[in-house]
Each structure stands twice: as C-alpha cells, then as structure tokens.
Amino acid sequence: MNLKRVGNQTVVFANPPVILSSYSVVGPKEGQGPLGKTFDAVWQDNINGNTSWEIAESKMLEAAIQGAIEQTKLKSDEIDYMLAGDLLNQIISANFAARSVGLPFIGIYGACSTMALSMALGSMLIDGQFARNVVVGVSSHHDTAERQYRLPTEQGGQRAMSAQWTVTGAGSLVLAQSGTGPRITAATIGRVLDYGEKDVNNMGAAMAPAVADTILNHMHDLNRNPKDYDLIVSGDLANVGLALAKEVLKKSGLDMGNEFTDCGVLIYDSSQDVHAGASGCGCSAVVFAGNIMKKLTSGEYKRVLLVGSGALHSPTSSLQGESIPGVGHAVVIEA
Amino acid sequence: MNLKRVGNQTVVFANPPVILSSYSVVGPKEGQGPLGKTFDAVWQDNINGNTSWEIAESKMLEAAIQGAIEQTKLKSDEIDYMLAGDLLNQIISANFAARSVGLPFIGIYGACSTMALSMALGSMLIDGQFARNVVVGVSSHHDTAERQYRLPTEQGGQRAMSAQWTVTGAGSLVLAQSGTGPRITAATIGRVLDYGEKDVNNMGAAMAPAVADTILNHMHDLNRNPKDYDLIVSGDLANVGLALAKEVLKKSGLDMGNEFTDCGVLIYDSSQDVHAGASGCGCSAVVFAGNIMKKLTSGEYKRVLLVGSGALHSPTSSLQGESIPGVGHAVVIEA
Numbered sequence: 001m002n003l004k005r006v007g008n009q010t011v012v013f014a015n016p017p018v019i020l021s022s023y024s025v026v027g028p029k030e031g032q033g034p035l036g037k038t039f040d041a042v043w044q045d046n047i048n049g050n051t052s053w054e055i056a057e058s059k060m061l062e063a064a065i066q067g068a069i070e071q072t073k074l075k076s077d078e079i080d081y082m083l084a085g086d087l088l089n090q091i092i093s094a095n096f097a098a099r100s101v102g103l104p105f106i107g108i109y110g111a112c113s114t115m116a117l118s119m120a121l122g123s124m125l126i127d128g129q130f131a132r133n134v135v136v137g138v139s140s141h142h143d144t145a146e147r148q149y150r151l152p153t154e155q156g157g158q159r160a161m162s163a164q165w166t167v168t169g170a171g172s173l174v175l176a177q178s179g180t181g182p183r184i185t186a187a188t189i190g191r192v193l194d195y196g197e198k199d200v201n202n203m204g205a206a207m208a209p210a211v212a213d214t215i216l217n218h219m220h221d222l223n224r225n226p227k228d229y230d231l232i233v234s235g236d237l238a239n240v241g242l243a244l245a246k247e248v249l250k251k252s253g254l255d256m257g258n259e260f261t262d263c264g265v266l267i268y269d270s271s272q273d274v275h276a277g278a279s280g281c282g283c284s285a286v287v288f289a290g291n292i293m294k295k296l297t298s299g300e301y302k303r304v305l306l307v308g309s310g311a312l313h314s315p316t317s318s319l320q321g322e323s324i325p326g327v328g329h330a331v332v333i334e335a
Numbered sequence: 336m337n338l339k340r341v342g343n344q345t346v347v348f349a350n351p352p353v354i355l356s357s358y359s360v361v362g363p364k365e366g367q368g369p370l371g372k373t374f375d376a377v378w379q380d381n382i383n384g385n386t387s388w389e390i391a392e393s394k395m396l397e398a399a400i401q402g403a404i405e406q407t408k409l410k411s412d413e414i415d416y417m418l419a420g421d422l423l424n425q426i427i428s429a430n431f432a433a434r435s436v437g438l439p440f441i442g443i444y445g446a447c448s449t450m451a452l453s454m455a456l457g458s459m460l461i462d463g464q465f466a467r468n469v470v471v472g473v474s475s476h477h478d479t480a481e482r483q484y485r486l487p488t489e490q491g492g493q494r495a496m497s498a499q500w501t502v503t504g505a506g507s508l509v510l511a512q513s514g515t516g517p518r519i520t521a522a523t524i525g526r527v528l529d530y531g532e533k534d535v536n537n538m539g540a541a542m543a544p545a546v547a548d549t550i551l552n553h554m555h556d557l558n559r560n561p562k563d564y565d566l567i568v569s570g571d572l573a574n575v576g577l578a579l580a581k582e583v584l585k586k587s588g589l590d591m592g593n594e595f596t597d598c599g600v601l602i603y604d605s606s607q608d609v610h611a612g613a614s615g616c617g618c619s620a621v622v623f624a625g626n627i628m629k630k631l632t633s634g635e636y637k638r639v640l641l642v643g644s645g646a647l648h649s650p651t652s653s654l655q656g657e658s659i660p661g662v663g664h665a666v667v668i669e670a
Binding site for chain 2: 002003004005008009011014051052054055077080081085087088089090091092095096098099102103104105106107108109110111117121124125127128129130131132148189190191192193194312313314315316317320322325327
C-alpha cells in the first residue's frame with residue numbers, strides 16, 4: 001500500500017483538499033484590534049443577546065460554521081462531516097452547534113491547537129476518500145474561559161504580565177475534494193511534550209517546546225527550511241512563548257528568520273492591555289480564516305505553515321500539582 | 336475520485352484495518368462482575384497507589400495503551416498515531432497518557448461514544464494511507480466522573496433508579512494495515528440529536544434517539560437488517576435507554592431481535608446495585624476489548640455492530656437549563 005507519510009510525523013496529501021470558504025465571527029475587542037477589518041462579523045458585545053456567555057459562544061461557532069457553508073453554495077447534504085471543538089468542559093460549544101447544524105459530527109480536543117488539528121484531520125478524511133466536503137470550526141470566548149479556567153470574571157483580579165487574553169471568536173472553513181481556493185498540502189501531527197512548567201499564567205512557556213518540536217520534525221520530514229514559507233505562524237504562543245520557541249529552535253540549529261510570528265501576537269495591539277498577547281482556540285481560527293486566508297487568496301502568501309499550539313492541562317490537574325503538557329499540530333497551506 | 340461512502344452516513348473501508356491486539360484494565364467492581372474474567376488486568380482498588388483518582392485514571396489508560404502495544408511486538412516508531420479521549424474536563428486522562436506514550440497524538444471527545452469514534456477515525460487514518468498502525472484508547476473512572484459530573488463522592492447521595500454507574504476502566508486497541516485479527520469493515524458517524532431530555536440522571540433516555548438514528552441510517556446505507564449481525568451492541572444506554580432505543584426502532588419499522596444489547600447492561604449483574612446499569616467511555620472500551628474481541632477471535636461472532644453512544648452535555652450546560660444532546664457512532668467488526 002502506498003503510504004502518504006514522509007519522515008516520522010508528516011503526511012503529504014495525494015490530492016490536496018481545497019479550502020473552499022472561510023468565515024470568522026469575533027467580539028468587540030477583537031474587532032477593535034489591528035485585524036478588525038479582516039473578520040466577517042463583529043459582535044457589539046460578548047453576549048449578543050443570549051442568556052449566558054456559554055450559549056453565546058456556541059451560537060458564535062454556529063454562525064461561523066453556517067457562514068462558511070453559505071459561502072460555498074453547497075447544500076448541507078453535500079457536506080459529509082462537521083469537525084469541531086472548543087475549550088469548554090465536554091466541548092459543549094461544539095456539541096450544541098453540531099445539534100443545530102445537523103451534520104455527522106466528530107468532536108475533537110486540542111486546546112488552542114484545535115483549529116490546526118481539525119484542518120489536518122478534515123484533510124485526511126477528504127484525501128482518504130471518506131468525504132467530498134467537510135466543515136471544520138472552533139471557538140473560544142473570553143468570559144466563558146476566564147470563569148472556567150481562572151477566576152470569577154466579576155472579581156477583576158490582576159493578571160500576570162505573562163498571561164494571555166482569551167479571544168472571543170469562532171472561525172470555520174469548508175474543505176473540499178475539488179474547487180477553487182488555497183490547498184492544504186501537508187500536515188504534521190505533534191507529540192505531547194512537558195518540560196515541567198506549572199504556571200497557568202504562562203501557557204506560552206508550557207507550549208513553546210512542543211511547537212518547536214513539531215516545527216523541527218516538519219522541516220526535517222520534508223527537507224525544508226523556514227525560507228520555504230512566506231509565513232510560519234503559531235497559534236497561540238503570544239509574546240513570551242514565541243520568544244522561547246525562537247530560542248529553542250535557534251539552539252537546535254534552525255534560524256526562523258522574520259517570517260515566524262504568532263496569531264496571539266497579531267490579533268491585538270499594545271494599546272489593548274492584553275499583556276503577553278492572545279490565546280484561545282478561536283484566536284488562530286479567526287486570524288487564519290480572516291487575515292491569512294485573504295493574503296493566500298490575493299497571492300501575497302504562496303505557502304504558509306500554521307502551527308496550532310495547545311496547553312493540555314485542566315484546572316483540576318493544575319490544582320493537583322501537575323505540570324502543563326503542550327502539543328503543536330502543523331498544516332501547510334498553499335495558494 | 337472513488338469515494339468510499341455508501342448512502343448518507345456510512346463509509347466502507349477499501350482495505351479494512353485489522354485489530355492486531357486489545358488490552359483492558361478495570362477496577363475491582365468491574366472485575367467482580369459477570370465479565371470479570373475477560374479483562375487483562377483488574378485493580379485491587381480504584382486508586383492503585385496513586386495520589387488522586389484523576390492520576391489513577393490516566394495511569395490506567397496508559398497501562399491499557401502500553402498493554403495493547405506490547406502484545407503486537409511492534410516498536411513504538413512503527414505506530415504512527417495515538418487517538419484517545421475520556422470524560423474528564425479537557426480530556427486530561429488522555430493528554431497525560433499521551434505525554435508518557437510519546438506518540439503523535441489526536442485528542443477526541445464523544446463522551447461514552449469515544450471508543451467507537453476512535454475506532455472509526457483510526458480506521459480512516461489507516462485505510463486512507465496516513466498510518467501503518469494506530470493505537471486507540473479511552474478511559475473512565477467512577478470516582479473522577481462522580482465528583483466532576485454529580486456530587487462529592489464522600490456525600491453518598493442516593494442515586495436515581497434511572498442513573499448509570501460510571502465504569503472504572505480503560506480499553507485500547509492497536510489497528511493495523513495488515514496482520515491477523517478481526518477487521519473493521521465499515522463505520523457510520525452519527526448526527527447530534529436532542530429530544531429535550533433534561534434529567535442528568537437519565538442519560539440513557541437522552542442518548543436513545545441518536546443511537547436509533549445511527550442504527551437506522553447504518554442499515555439503510557448498507558441495505559442490511561439486524562439479522563446480518565451476530566451482535567448489535569450499544570455503549571452505553573443501560574437498561575432504561577436500551578428499552579427506549581428498541582421501542583424507537585420498532586416504531587420505525589426495525590425489529591432488532593434478540594441480538595441487540597448494551598455494554599452498560601452486560602458489565603455488571605443485578606446484585607451489584609448499579610440501578611440502570613453502567614456508563615462511561617471505559618465501559619464499551621473494556622467490554623469490546625475483553626469479551627467481544629475474545630468471541631470475534633474464537634469465531635463465535637462473525638460480524639458485530641458496536642454503536643458508541645454519547646451524552647454531549649456538561650454540568651454547566653445542565654445548570655443553565657439546556658437539554659442533553661446525544662450522539663451515536665457505529666463501527667462494523669468482522670472476524
């Protein structure tokens with residue numbers, strides 16, 4: 001049997017799936033940021049008339065998924081699977097969105113790496129001939145994450161300078177066997193690494209080694225170097241984690257150059273008081289579905305490496321004294 | 336492109352993946368049940384010398400995965416992916432097991448349907464030529480689930496007669512491109528259905544419609560009927576949900592006969608005070624990896640339909656007044 005694997009961790013698609021459409025929905029803070037004009041919809045507030053932040057997040061994900069589907073003109077029975085996940089316990093945002101969308105549903109969890117993981121898996125389902133079209137989508141929400149992972153939002157506790165601000169946003173893509181658009185050409189699924197970081201206010205440091213490991217394996221497997229990409233973008237290490245990942249990679253002999261940045265660095269500007277930057281699986285989802293997709297479509301980017309990064313702890317594991325395992329999943333997108 | 340889809344929701348594998356090995360680890364209550372002798376390892380107590388039930392659950396999953404890998408004689412660099420999930424917030428049992436196992440990791444969440452979902456996805460990765468061998472595994476633990484989903488375990492609150500007892504157990508399989516063993520020949524990924532059940536002490540009722548929907552679609556897609564299977568087994572509806580699923584299917588014109596049962600009915604006997612029966616993703620995992628695998632290997636079963644069933648709520652969604660969405664994922668295993 002002809003394996004589509006190259007090296008230890010990378011697969012190269014025989015018929016690279018097309019990204020037929022993308023759709024992003026964000027909250028007001030993200031709309032006011034430097035990428036504000038690249039999003040398809042910006043909510044006026046974080047609850048948008050719903051009765052809870054959790055219901056709002058699920059509705060936001062549903063809106064992103066329906067938005068991506070509508071842009072394709074496909075009928076819903078032409079879409080074979082929905083792949084989705086989010087940060088909430090039991091991925092309820094995705095589950096409840098799947099209830100409304102009504103498609104066969106595959107729930108995934110990779111913390112902030114979930115968008116890249118969904119793109120990798122969705123591409124495998126299409127290239128493996130199990131689906132004609134697949135919709136993928138993920139979400140995060142500042143207020144649902146804050147009270148689940150950290151402290152009551154009303155408390156207004158002071159945040160550490162290494163802390164990241166969870167993005168309120170949902171992004172979705174329709175992947176297809178055929179059509180016009182950028183193509184997902186390869187994917188590198190990451191290993192879970194843990195160098196003992198226990199500070200839940202410094203998730204960038206916890207994830208940086210896993211992101212570096214995936215980038216190193218990806219370059220090795222495909223015999224490429226960072227110059228082969230117009231953009232290498234992690235999501236979401238933010239400023240602290242990005243600097244650490246660059247340092248780890250440099251010590252491993254890989255100079256990442258100026259094309260290596262992070263979705264958690266791009267989405268807010270320094271006036272927005274977000275400390276180290278952004279996080280949340282919605283962050284890389286909306287930065288990719290908005291800004292990066294536009295630049296791939298315009299031809300400004302020819303080849304992009306998106307490396308989703310996930311901190312795989314829970315409040316319970318941290319309270320029990322466990323360190324924070326990290327993971328990085330990479331996908332290559334070509335115009 | 337030659338699609339491997341049949342009907343609306345089912346895929347039929349071109350080169351059906353082989354189940355090369357299986358391994359199950361359970362707690363003492365499961366060891367004392369009617370299937371006790373079919374498990375590979377039985378713990379003397381639910382914590383097994385660890386410092387918390389959560390760490391114990393993760394170690395149990397790790398033991399199941401390492402047990403399944405060891406039986407194959409494969410080297411770990413011949414296994415391309417680990418797919419795993421569990422019931423805990425942020426699937427920490429799977430994440431921490433993945434940290435120890437060290438393989439490229441795909442985290443999934445389907446509540447109690449996670450074992451069947453991992454078998455379907457793992458088979459797609461192999462049949463799609465993305466992997467030579469894949470290890471899949473899931474776990475649940477009575478005491479971690481009880482305090483996360485319901486009440487402090489020390490409280491000893493009275494349980495409803497429709498409530499299910501979460502299995503302490505972890506099951507794992509190694510799936511392969513080639514070798515000797517039962518084969519996974521088809522899979523039907525389910526849609527999320529919700530008929531408004533809000534009682535978290537009656538998850539069987541919440542899941543029954545989705546299981547019935549997946550069975551109906553599966554039979555329709557493949558033009559089969561229940562007599563084409565030696566065993567149709569859901570996991571885990573328990574007694575209340577199984578009776579409801581049978582009734583829904585009968586009203587839809589499908590008489591399931593005597594071969595339709597449920598992992599949550601099989602694992603405990605009536606003397607074990609579990610009320611409606613068992614639940615937890617470990618339940619269908621260990622019943623399949625133990626009892627069903629043995630009967631497939633011995634030739635007693637020629638063709639089995641395993642229908643994983645998941646209740647896709649969270650304590651937060653229920654406290655906010657939401658009903659409980661259900662899902663069913665089916666896989667066909669043939670001797």
